[in-house]
Amino acid sequence: MEKWIPGAIDEQIEDYLNALQKMVRIESVEGNATPEAPFGNGPKQALEQALSIAEDWGFQTVSIDNAVGYAEWINDSMTNDYVGALGHVDVVPAGTGWSYPSFETTIENGIVYGRGVLDNKGPTMAVLFAAKLLKDSGQTFKKNLRVMFGTNEETGSKDLPFYLAKEQPPVYGFTPDSQFPAVYAEKGVVGIRYKTSFLKGDLDGLTAIRGDFISSSVPDEAVFIFGNGTEKTFYGKRAPSNEPQLGENAITMAVENLKDHSTLSFELQAFFNWASTTFHDKHYGEGLTSMNDLNISDMAIQITPYKIEIKEEQVIVEVSFRYSVDYTEAQVLSLIKESNFKNTTVEVIRSMPPKILDRTHPMLEIMKRTYEEVTGLDGTPIVTTGATYARFMPNIIAFGPSFPGQIGIAHNSDEYMYIDDLKRNIKIYELTLQEMLQ
Structure with a gap:
């Protein structure tokens, strides 16, 4: 009452x-x-x-x-x-x-x-x-x-x-x-920029990606522009990045859809397959190769990919990781580095320990x-x-x-x-x- x-x-x-x-x-x-x-x-x-x-x-x-x-x-x-x-x-x-x-x-x-x-x-x-x-x-x-x-x-x-x-x-x-x-x-927050390098020609099938990509939101639209001039738009559902399970991520929907796309190189298809396996509907770290140190059932980690772009023979993906007050950024970074795609570097672009x-x-x-x-x-x-x-x-x-x-x-x-x-x-x-x- x-x-x-x-x-x-x-x-x-x-x-x-x-x-x-x-x-x-x-x-x-x-x-x-x-x-x-x-x-x-x-x-x-x-x-x-x-x-x-x-x-x-x-x-x-x-x-x-x-x-x-x-x-x-x-x-x-x-x-x-x-x-x-x-x-x-x-x-x-x-x-x-x-x-x-x-x-x-x-x-x-x-x-x-x-x-x-x-x-x-x-x-x-x-x-x-x-x-x-x-x-x-x-x-x-x-x-x-x-x-x-x-x-x-x-x-x-x-x-x-x-x-x-x-x-x-x-x-x-x-x-x-x-x-x-x-x-x-x-909870703690660490923002990660993945940079994956490709050989010349591997990205010819995809010329650009655009969308309203901001770190505070699950993206609700991603437009992929192909080498033949056509484009495909993927629509999701916007939500706060700290509640990824409430949204539908247009980026991860796209990589799931394009992981077998015949106009893309084998290497790019393999990258999209990794991205899909790691992030698509995997809000609590289920796609990371090792979760022994964190308790998924207690939502010890939450993951939101929020940006993707192509630049100079690289695909760049930015992801927000939120983690329990009982854990450290170093533990989260260890999980991230264990789960990388080949030829990928990891850069910390945002670091906020628990408050x-x-x-x-x-x-x-x-x-x-x-x-x-x-x-x-x-x-x-x-x-x-x-x-x-x-x-x-x-x-x-x-x-x-x-x-x-x-x-x-x-x-x-x-x-x-x-x-x-x-x-x-x-x-x-x-x-x-x-x-x-x-």
Whole structure:
């Protein structure tokens, strides 16, 4: 039985939804960098819009090199200590298969659809709205508050160094970019670039491969262009790269389909056969030659191929490996190297060890209490497969926005959140910030 606390949230929810609509309308996918827009014009516009909304709601705002910004509520001008909530306003590409306009908010049967509604514009604006309610309540607190807006979470979190070069981190804080209850640990992530060399002529049957390939998503489309000028498109289902079993990987579908293709050389067919055997529908390492050190049944390892290309007599494949907090990157690399195709080199292009917060930390107790107060559900902190801003910003952990059982929504077509869940987000964040500020 949920405990619901009515009040200003219901009275002002249209203000929140209007703000969310303004944010979703901006196609804030990473683009070409310029001196004025380090991650492209879309993310910059989304940052400017978030700061404009914050100013309309009575906050002071700061933009740092158009890479990251924040809305601030100062309770004590004599201290630099602040509680921080850190969300992001960049999004992944829309992909295919939408029933609704991807860069509009559509409300139907109490559900809001649109790219970024869940990941992460909706929750980020929910935190800002919760901060507004606290500010407007007339309460005073011992610490200052910042709601921070990043612009590069989806493609590497390269925005946070801009912030940390000029600002100190919060004393307490969270990122609303994962799930409930509070996340005390995030699994390790290692990104691998396989480079397989071929003899001259072996790749003549295939001239190019293209698609929307980003490390944070299972690819839903891959186009293979053959030497005779024809092309074949493979369609999958987009999903977050930390939940590969919920998607259908267009890359692995392609190599499975093409491993016996008569127009390709024997060597390329053999490579595609290896790639299919190793990765196609093998989300938990079943295709690796040795899994003695890891427990597949406990999902100790999760694998997502997310990019493939042909370049200078090489086929290059990039794969994300996520692994249990009980294991090390060295163990995972050992498994990878044992399972290589011939003439293949392995390069580590992303390395993030597990992020673990002491389970006795007072933040976790606050989050457990506020989550249970609003929902009536068990608030015991959890471990996730996500890779959030918590890995890069000190004193930040992931907290929300998805509730238990809600998986596979982010990065997919028809991304959505229930309006009632957005209201619960706002209330949880309002109570959590209230306690942290005290």
